[in-house]
Amino acid sequence: NAGVTQTPKFQVLKTGQSMTLQCAQDMNHNSMYWYRQDPGMGLRLIYYSASEGTTDKGEVPNGYNVSRLNKREFSLRLESAAPSQTSVYFCASSATRTGRDGYTFGSGTRLTVV
């Protein structure tokens, strides 16, 4: 099925470990996003990529890096995980700049840092 695929779905890290969250979309969308969701705070933008080859910081970029590998793939890396990064991470993509069609989200990655 077409959509946004995130891996892994669950992950437990020890403080200081690194990991990369993978995201791929097969809808030929130009824009891709990484959000984190914490209780009572909705979703907050971590990083954004308007098109292949470009990335920009969002609201909460500290502690994260991203790579827009190609049009399909947008990865999120935690270089040195901290307990404050325990969250649910969502990747999303959109076809148009107006966004009238909404964002298509992946199923999320539940990350726990101990």
Added chain:
Amino acid sequence: AQKITQTQPGMFVQEKEAVTLDCTYDTSDQSYGLFWYKQPSSGEMIFLIYQGSYDEQNATEGRYSLNFQKARKSANLVISASQLGDSAMYFCAMRDKETSYDKVIFGPGTSLSVIP
């Protein structure tokens, strides 16, 4: 700064009744977009409806409609004929065009429970 407010942390509605979920927003931009998303207990985010700031009519999608009052900066979601499957978190969101990059700002969400 742009902001989305959802003042109802939790709502209950009887099955088959209509329910309104409140959303107010703050922006100085003249051109913006408003969204509603549903997040069931399974966790995925589902796009429901979109309203552009210059759209002349309120948006509708099946049982979902958006009561858009631009002067009051409100964009309430109305769900008609509630079903048990409507039990979920609902997020109001706004597309921010004032910054140098596109993004969608989300509110804190409203938890809706449909009672049989």
